[in-house]
């Protein structure tokens with residue numbers, strides 16, 4: 496069994512869907528599970544629909560939804576010709592159900608409504624793709640991932656119930672004929688009480704790993720718009736180099752520090768079962784890309800990760816206490832309660848500094864909370880630069896025209912919080 500994952504960029508238009516079909520045709524005859532994300536930037540657009548709907552503005556929600564619907568209709572028209580009803584009847588029925596939902600009064604918390612609305616992107620994309628592949632007479636089965644991935648009740652960041660999910664997925668796999676191409680959604684699951692939950696933004700890579708783990712798959716391929724894992728994001732750096740082989744450990748570290756090409760939760764389930772992960776280009780499907788697996792060699796070149804929009808928060812006890820266990824536990828519980836992930840931390844006897852992503856909806860409230868116990872100073876608009884397998888030359892290179900506010904080195908990794916002076 497092979498698991499494939501196609502992200503939003505790969506299916507952003509009809510040409511992308513045709514390209515996906517062509518890639519799958521090359522693997523015909525093999526059992527495949529194909530995990531697909533929402534098309535293009537649909538998830539962002541649906542976030543706006545959810546916000547308007549929840550804020551009690553149904554007219555605005557409907558207008559925003561109609562834009563999403565028109566985008567998908569355009570893709571269907573291109574794939575099917577002018578009459579889309581024959582090929583895509585099921586999608587049109589989904590559109591009607593969504594419209595009916597948006598006309599109903601709001602029920603539940605914002606996060607619950609968010610998951611229900613935002614996950615529609617994946618449901619629609621997989622319905623369109625399955626219908627198109629069926630039109631090409633390919634042996635596809637559209638499957639609702641919510642029947643297979645069981646999560647706890649946390650909305651927007653559902654935690655996988657691995658035991659139940661493994662049982663559900665294995666049971667499903669017994670029921671499908673060999674050679675079937677299962678088309679299913681990334682990023683979503685369902686809690687035991689029947690609520691749709693999402694796994695966190697960009698979580699479709701993780702869904703592919705969940706399927707692979709539960710099916711003891713041979714391997715996973717995530718099809719991207721880059722040739723594989725590079726030693727830096729080509730959006731930021733020229734002259735990037737492809738990394739042909741990557742250890743699980745290095746892949747986890749790169750993804751955790753912010754190399755967005757692989758979702759950080761993806762690697763661990765694969766590493767536990769020694770399942771290889773291929774990162775390949777959907778634009779150049781014959782090229783080998785990167786393979787993540789058990790290798791002895793470290794990264795062949797230093798790798799760079801940039802995270803912009805960072806805020807550095809520094810805390811100082813108001814009393815005469817040091818930054819020791821009691822203060823640390825109070826600080827960590829404040830961050831956990833606010834749902835703020837710490838990207839980097841450093842402490843001295845009487846100060847504690849952390850770098851976090853600047854979420855305007857979370858950080859000001861967290862700072863107010865921290866002020867109850869600490870003197871707080873903060874600095875926004877910063878960059879976090881991580882270099883794996885650094886040397887002084889690489890540090891000097893990234894620090895040109897930057898002021899370094901904080902530096903932290905371990906054996907293999909250096910992290911720098913910098914202010915751009917340019």
Ligand SMILES: Nc1ncnc2c1ncn2[C@@H]1O[C@H](COP(=O)(O)OP(=O)(O)O)[C@@H](O)[C@H]1O
Pocket residue numbers: 501502503504505697718719720721723724725726727728729730753754755756757
């Ligand atoms: N080290 C890296 N190597 C390759 N791509 C990277 C790296 N770090 C960040 N990226 C970015 O990851 C993008 C692909 O990931 P993503 O957009 O999340 O794909 P998808 O939406 O298909 O899941 C690339 O376009 C690239 O800009």
Ligand SMILES: N[C@@H](CC(=O)OP(=O)(O)O)C(=O)O
Pocket residue numbers: 501502503504532533538539616681682695696697698699700
């Ligand atoms: N569509 C979801 C899940 C996802 O992983 O998408 P992508 O594979 O396009 O990053 C999101 O945008 O968050």
